[in-house]
Amino acid sequence: xxxxxxxxxxxxxxxxxxxxxxxxxxxxxxxxxxxxxxxxxxxxxxxxxxxxxxxxxxxxxxxxxxxxxxxxxxxxxxxxxxxxxxxxxxxxxxxxxxxxxxxxxxxxxxxxxxxxxxxxxxxxxxxxxxxxxxxxxxxxxxxxxxxxxxxxxxxxxxxxxxxxxxxxxxxxxxxxxxxxxxxxxxxxxxxxxxxxxxxxxxxxxxxxxxxxxxxxxxxxxxxxxxxxxxxxxxxxxxxxxxxxxxxxxxxxxxxxxxxxxxxxxxxxxxxxxxxxxxxxxxxxxxxxxxxxxxxxxxxxxxxxxxxxxxxxxxxxxxxxxxxxxxxxxxxxxxxxxxxxxxxxxxxxxxxxxxxxxxxxxxxxxxxxxxxxxxxxxxxxxxxxxxxxxxxxxxxxxxxxxxxxxxxxxxxxxxxxxxxxxxxxxxxxxxxxxxxxxxxxxxxxxxxxxxxxxxxxxxxxxxxxxxxxxxxxxxxxxxxxxxx
Numbered sequence: 001x002x003x004x005x006x007x008x009x010x011x012x013x014x015x016x017x018x019x020x021x022x023x024x025x026x027x028x029x030x031x032x033x034x035x036x037x038x039x040x041x042x043x044x045x046x047x048x049x050x051x052x053x054x055x056x057x058x059x060x061x062x063x064x065x066x067x068x069x070x071x072x073x074x075x076x077x078x079x080x081x082x083x084x085x086x087x088x089x090x091x092x093x094x095x096x097x098x099x100x101x102x103x104x105x106x107x108x109x110x111x112x113x114x115x116x117x118x119x120x121x122x123x124x125x126x127x128x129x130x131x132x133x134x135x136x137x138x139x140x141x142x143x144x145x146x147x148x149x150x151x152x153x154x155x156x157x158x159x160x161x162x163x164x165x166x167x168x169x170x171x172x173x174x175x176x177x178x179x180x181x182x183x184x185x186x187x188x189x190x191x192x193x194x195x196x197x198x199x200x201x202x203x204x205x206x207x208x209x210x211x212x213x214x215x216x217x218x219x220x221x222x223x224x225x226x227x228x229x230x231x232x233x234x235x236x237x238x239x240x241x242x243x244x245x246x247x248x249x250x251x252x253x254x255x256x257x258x259x260x261x262x263x264x265x266x267x268x269x270x271x272x273x274x275x276x277x278x279x280x281x282x283x284x285x286x287x288x289x290x291x292x293x294x295x296x297x298x299x300x301x302x303x304x305x306x307x308x309x310x311x312x313x314x315x316x317x318x319x320x321x322x323x324x325x326x327x328x329x330x331x332x333x334x335x336x337x338x339x340x341x342x343x344x345x346x347x348x349x350x351x352x353x354x355x356x357x358x359x360x361x362x363x364x365x366x367x368x369x370x371x372x373x374x375x376x377x378x379x380x381x382x383x384x385x386x387x388x389x390x391x392x393x394x395x396x397x398x399x400x401x402x403x404x405x406x407x408x409x410x411x412x413x414x415x416x417x418x419x420x421x422x423x424x425x426x427x428x429x430x431x432x433x434x435x436x437x438x439x440x441x442x443x444x445x446x447x448x449x450x451x452x453x454x455x456x457x458x459x460x461x462x463x464x465x466x467x468x469x470x471x472x473x474x475x476x477x478x479x480x481x482x483x
Contacts, residue, residue, distance in 0.1 A: 014049050018057035021047065023066065026077055037067060037075040097416040097431050099213035105428045116452035117419070117430030117445075119258070120321050121403065125376070125450055127360065127369040131320060134359035138352070150351035152339045154180025154327070158358040162327055169290070170302030171311055173329040179338055180349045184288050184314035184326040185211060188251065191284055191310060191328065192219045194341055201247040205233055207406070207435035207444070209258040209286070212251050225437035228260060230397050232268035235275070242279040249282050254311075255297045256289040259435050259446035260406040261399025269298040276308050283309045291318040291370050292377065294401040306331050315357050317403075318370060323360075325353040377403055377450065384449040391462045396444070405447045412472065413465055415445045421464035427457055 025031040037058070038046065044054045058075050061067045067075045106118035138145055153159065159175040166173050181187040196202070198220035204212050206225035216223050224245050227234045233252070241247070254264060276283055285300045290313060301311035306329060314326030328338060342349070360366055378401070385395050388407055396406045409415055415431035422429050432444030 014053045015057045015060065018043070018047055018049060018054055019061055022057070022061060026066065031077050033077050033079045035077045036073075037077070039074065097419065097434055099210040099217070099434055101434050102210060102428070102430045103214075105423065109426070109428060113426045113428060114451070114454050114457055115428045116447050116457050117428045118448055118451055120317060120448075121450050125373065126318075126320055127363075127366055130360045130363040130365050130369065131323075131356070133363060134356050137359055138355055145351060145355045148351055149348040150180070150354060152343055152348070153178070153335075154349050155351065155354040155358060158325075158354050158361075159327075161358060161361060162329075166301075166311070166329060169287075169296070169299045171299055171306070171329065173301075173306060173311070177306065177329055177332055177335060179328045179330075179335060179342065180354055181312075181314075181326040181328060181342070182346065182349055182353075183316065183324045184286060184312055185215070186346070187312040187314070187326045187328045188212070188215055188284060188286070190338060190341055190345070191312075192216065192221070192249075193345070194334070194338055195282060196221055196248060200249070201245045203238075203241055203245070203247040203250040203281075204437060205252055205257070206438050207259055207432065207441050208251070208437075209253065210434045213437060216251075223437055228257065228262065230260075230262045231265035232262070232272065235268060235271045238272065239275050242275055242281060246279070247281060249284060250276070251284045251286065253289070254285045254287045254299050254301075255293045256399070256402040256404075258289070259404050259430070260396060261402050261404045262397060263295075263297040263400060264300075266298050269300055269303055273300060273304055273308070276304075281308065285309050285311050287311060287313045288317055289402055292374060292402045294374055294378070301329065310334075315361075318373065319357060319360055319366075323353045323356050324350060325357045374401060377401070380449045380453065381405065384447060384452045387458050388447065391458060391465070393445070393461070403448050403450050405449060407445050407447060409443045409445060410465070411443070413468060414442050416442065417468055418445070418461070418464055421468060422460050425460045425464075427460050 022031070022037065031037065037043070040051055040054045040058065044051045047054065058067065058069075062069055062075065065078060068078050069075050102117050102119075106115050109115075153176070156175065158180065159178045162178050163173055163175050166178075181190060192215060196219055199222060201222040201224055202216050204216070204223060204225050205228040207228060208225070213223065222245075224241055224247060226238045226241050256263065272283075275281070283300055283304075287299065299311070301309040303309075311329040312326065315323065316326075330338070381399065381403075385398065385405060388395070388405070392410045393407045396408060399405070409418065415429075416433060419429040419431040430446040430448075432441030432446070433439050435441060435444075435446065
């Protein structure tokens with residue numbers, strides 16, 4: 001073995017140096033699968049490091065699965081890994097543009113990709129100070145928060161805080177009517193399990209958040225859509241859908257709609273609830289963008305008193321997508337059944353995440369962060385809208401708040417074609433039909449303005465649209481000559 005010196009460098013780097021030396025020998029086949037590694041003391045002398053450094057390096061390599069320990073015998077190289085398939089390491093650009101297309105593309109690409117189609121804020125836009133302070137507090141606190149399961153309903157102080165926050169929107173929900181979940185997505189999943197049978201009909205907006213489609217498909221529901229207008233669902237068509245399809249559920253966003261950025265009007269809210277009462281419809285109201293709101297919009301749960309309306313939310317948009325914590329607020333009759341279902345399917349929600357969310361939300365800096373975030377989003381919204389309009393992409397409406405622009409492409413372009421062309425340049429977009437059950441949004445695209453500040457996005461978009469137009473003209477010319 002080469003006498004590789006790691007003298008004079010930091011402890012962590014010494015450990016990494018030992019790991020690299022072993023990994024290099026394995027890669028070059030100097031240490032073949034099944035071969036015994038040098039003894040800890042012998043290799044410490046070879047590498048001119050302490051015995052504890054080699055022990056830690058070997059333990060880390062064992063944790064990675066590169067080597068394995070045989071008690072009383074030493075460490076050995078593990079068997080060969082399966083051949084790496086390049087098709088498994090990248091995002092499939094030829095995947096059909098379905099409800100999971102945007103999520104898969106956004107989550108699987110590297111950090112160097114630009115993601116104006118994704119649904120979250122850049123890390124630099126999030127309250128890093130409050131999160132770091134919360135993590136330090138937890139690290140210094142009682143071990144129970146780091147190690148124990150949470151209670152069935154979830155962390156009591158956080159539920160009390162949520163009850164107060166909901167009260168600001170007119171929703172009366174005491175803590176014992178609030179159940180914490182792992183996320184907003186898990187909240188909807190639990191509610192679908194609780195309320196639906198396979199084949200039940202569910203009403204959604206058209207367009208609506210694409211993961212509603214994916215979840216409902218997983219629950220084998222029959223999905224029917226109603227066109228969404230700048231003030232909410234088209235009430236006349238909504239009533240016709242209730243009459244014709246007798247849906248069990250309606251799932252929608254309150255306050256700020258995804259993807260359009262529209263807000264529900266009081267008149268539409270009242271008419272919608274009258275129809276829900278007449279047809280026995282249950283409504284799931286997803287309020288995940290509540291903290292972006294500048295002008296209060298109606299909450300169906302406030303008008304309804306949590307009778308037919310179930311209110312859900314989470315903190316992935318304004319706090320952190322890594323801290324998975326959401327909630328369900330519903331009537332007392334349903335809480336016990338939902339808790340039983342949560343215990344059966346996931347046993348408990350994340351105590352650590354709930355503690356982090358609670359500490360961050362009650363931190364005095366969080367409200368200031370949200371106020372600054374609203375101002376920043378409004379300014380960026382105007383800038384991005386202007387840059388899109390300059391290349392012929394026009395917003396459907398100018399939202400009062402939030403981070404989404406729902407935009408119409410020029411008539412001769414298909415959003416899926418544009419998205420695939422831009423994907424080849426490392427830019428992830430959100431084509432309209434991923435949001436549309438009826439596939440009537442092929443000329444639309446959703447833009448996350450917080451993720452659309454890089455000038456390269458607009459240059460690539462404009463170039464892609466130009467190339468697609470040239471391709472279509474060439475095809476038309478060939479067709480007209482009969483070649």
